[in-house]
Amino acid sequence: MTQPEAPAPDAALPVLHALRCAGAVSVARVAAVTGLDPSDAESELIDLGIDGLVTRLPGDPPVWSLTGAGRAAGAERIARELESARARGRVTAAYERFMVLNPELLDLCTAWQLRPVDGVTGVNDHTDAEYDSRVLARFADLDGRAAAVCAELAAALPRFGRYRARLAEALGRAAAGETAYLADNTASYHLVWAELHEDLLVTLGRERW
Amino acid sequence: MGWVRPLSARTGGTAGTLGGKASGLVVLHRLGLPVPAGFVVTTGACRAFLRDGRPPAGLDEQLAAAVADLERATGRTFGGPHRPLAVSVRSGAEVSMPGMMSTVLNLGLTTGATEGLAAETGDRAFARDARRGFLASFAEALAAAAGAADVDADVDAVPDDAARQLARAVEAVFASWEAPRARTYRELNGIPHDLGTAVVVQQMVFGNRDGRSGSGVAFSRDPGTGEDTPFGEVLFGHQGEAVVSGRTTTRPLRELAEREPEVWAGLRDALRRIEAHHRDACYVEFTFQSGELWFLQARPGRFAGAAAVRVATELADQRLIGRDEALLRVSPLHLRHVRTPRIAPTAEADVLVRGTGACPGVATGRIATTADGAVRMARTGPVVLVRPETSPGDLHGLAAAAGIVTARGGPASHAAVVARAMGKPAVVGATGLAVDGASVTAGGRTLPEGTLVTVDGTSGEVVLGSPRTVTGAADAHLHRLLAWADDASGDHSARDEAQRLAAAHAALRGR
CATH class of the missing domain: 3.30.470.20 (ATP-grasp fold, B domain)
Known part of the structure; x- marks a missing residue:
């Protein structure tokens, strides 16, 4: 069987796409999202900046964001990647499964932050270790089901494999006591999940509603 | 043993057997209010299904008999084509929970019945709309029942036989009890996994029938x-x-x-x-x-916070309940809100729009309609970011904003989760709010970016300008309730609000 001619690897695409899915972010977060070394990520960002696809905004730390041209170029290259991998059917199926899990994940983040007591929903003050451990156990259960979806996605398009690693890291840290990694920081399970959601929408060219 | 009971003023059974929804319908019947004719499949049938992996013996026959009764009561035919009977099928556990199958609408609209409905009403577009509603909700129901395992609910697999549609929908409700999201909800809220759900089947009334529907x-x-x-x-x-x-x-x-x-x-x-x-x-x-x-x-209604306080005191004023019961209706936890800043209840507030409060607190700032705009504008003063909904691309804007408003989404939306993580006052699901480019429209008013608004993440209000805010028990209803509390406990010393109410509860329960 002959393989279709492999397209030239698009080294800049993961960086360009990271800004599309994660928004305006620092070099450190581009590195975390893509798995690239920070200096490699920065060098790609600079090249993309020369092409007018991304722009650097002052701040502490400075953040990089897509230009209008970058957004258009990214969408076009992501669509091309999907078609050349003939992955639309598999990604669509995985997206449908993801959308079944999505409300449950949001329920869990909310249950971590808020807690009904006597019919009144208030802030979870994390003084009830038994309740918190129940929430964590359900995160772990959901993560097991999410892993299957991530595996299907990675089989369809290898770049999706990065989400599995990031979700596992967030949950591992939360289970080890760094509970801000559930819903409260920029590497949290919730935010990685939200980036995956955005990525699926962008990849399939869908609207959120 | 009866798995199916007609819904009427005489229907017997606890909420444990009939589920919360059917019990509520029985109350409506007893009050003489108009309720579409129908029947309920008990939680016992669901428990049998969950135990054996198939519907209990006799259920099919009992469903057929209940449908025949419904046909007689309505003068219609299930599956048509002449004067077709369409029904809704809904889950109804004792405690409602997310993740279960919600509703199949217009069930019984086979291709023949849809033709019959078109002929009866002389409105082919309506009949087609109803049939589409059936197919979409039926597919969604089967998908929910199948959980994460198989969501390819194929429309071609929809039986064109009304009785078989009903049997499958009932089974889908039963199976959805085990949907992972429902299971998670039960785990977190201490609800036993073996209760099962009832299924409510009622004659359809069509809100899409015409302009007066x-x-x-x-x-x-x-x-x-x-x-x-x-x-x-x-x-x-x-x-x-x-x-x-x-x-x-x-x-x-x-x-x-x-x-x-x-x-x-x-x-x-x-x-x-x-x-x-x-x-x-x-x-x-x-x-x-x-x-x-x-x-x-x-x-x-199950109100919370200031609303719970006001309802309890006013019900006592209206003599629907006594003062002691009014005190017991309000949990001391409801009073946590009194230490959170809110827009003053007496303020002449010009409410732009209302949604669901997702993170308590008050924030005043100028409207920004994009995340980039929020970052830019925040350099010169506080900003309220107003978005249709949020995605990770808005995160830097959420971080820069003092307050957050979204048109869509509920208290478990991405925006709500992020707002709470960042501790920013937020209102989500502000229906009727539209973000068009660099302006925001609500209630017939269009406001440009830069307009000063105030967000109250407790009440869910978004108010024009910068109204007075209060912290503490500024609320006249709360003052009265707490005075009753002190009378009940006999303790008039200075304590915080929750302590005063808790003392009253202790005194009332000890009587």
Whole structure:
């Protein structure tokens, strides 16, 4: 069987796409999202900046964001990647499964932050270790089901494999006591999940509603 | 043994057997309110299904008999084609929970019955719309039942036989008890996994029948403030699912008064009667078809915070409950809100729009409609970021903003989770709010970016300008309730609000 001619690897695409899915972010977060070394990520960002696809905004730390041209170029290259991998059917199926899990994940983040007591929903003050451990156990259960979806996605398009690693890291840290990694920081399970959601929408060219 | 019971004023059984929804419908029947004819499949049948992996012996026959009764009562034929009977199929556990199958609408609209409906009404577009509603909700139901395992609910697999449609929908409700999201909810809330759900089957009323039809939800009192005035949403020309899904923009309930005064009068009367029965604020779901009002669900209102305080004191004033009961209706936990800043209840606030408070607190700032705009504008002063909804691309804007408003989404949306993580006052699901480029439109007013607004993440209000805010027990209703509390406990010393109420609870329970 002959393989279709492999397209030239698009080294800049993961960086360009990271800004599309994660928004305006620092070099450190581009590195975390893509798995690239920070200096490699920065060098790609600079090249993309020369092409007018991304722009650097002052701040502490400075953040990089897509230009209008970058957004258009990214969408076009992501669509091309999907078609050349003939992955639309598999990604669509995985997206449908993801959308079944999505409300449950949001329920869990909310249950971590808020807690009904006597019919009144208030802030979870994390003084009830038994309740918190129940929430964590359900995160772990959901993560097991999410892993299957991530595996299907990675089989369809290898770049999706990065989400599995990031979700596992967030949950591992939360289970080890760094509970801000559930819903409260920029590497949290919730935010990685939200980036995956955005990525699926962008990849399939869908609207959120 | 009976798995199926007709719904009427005489229907016996606890909420444990009939489920919460059917129990609410029995109450409506007893109050003489209009409820579409129907029957309930008990939780016992669900438990048998979950235990054996198949419906219990006799269920099919009992369903057939219940359908035959329904055909006689309505003078219609299930599956048509002549005067077809269409039904809704809904889950109804004792405690409602997310993740279970919600509703199959217009079941029984086989291809033949759809033709029959078109012929009967002379409205082919309506019949086709109803059939589409059936196919979509049936597919969604089967997908929910299959959980994460198989969501390819194939429309071609929909049986064109009404009885088989019903059997599959009932099984889908049973199976959805085990949906992972429902299981998670039960785990977190300490609800046993072996209760099972009932299934409510009722004759369809069509909110999409014509221009004088529609659906809505209503509270007898305002759930944000407790004020004694009906509050809710209505959607003209649509079936009920569209209201609940949030995918269609609803209208404020009071528009019913102008467009359908008789429906409005019937609704107000019913809310009073249901309140008197529960001796509490209540919530209803309703549909009106060609100007005729029907009730699909009713339950006590379950208000929180300041609204709970106001309802309890006013119910006591109205002599629906005594003062002791008013005190016991309010948990000391409801009083946590009194230490959170809120827009002063007495303020002459110009409310732009209302949604759901997702993170308590008050923030005043200039409207920004994009994340980049929020970052830019925040350099010179506080900003309120107003978005249709949020995605990770808005995160830097959320971080820069003092307050957050979204048109869509609920208290478990991405925006709500992020707002709470960042501790920013937020209002989500502000229906009727539209973000168009660099302006925001709500309630017929268009405001440009830069307009000063205030967000109250407790009440869910978004107010123009910068109204007075309060912290502490500024609320006249709370003052009165706490005075009753001190009388009950006999302790008039200075303590915080929750302690005063807790002392009253202890004294009342010790009597």
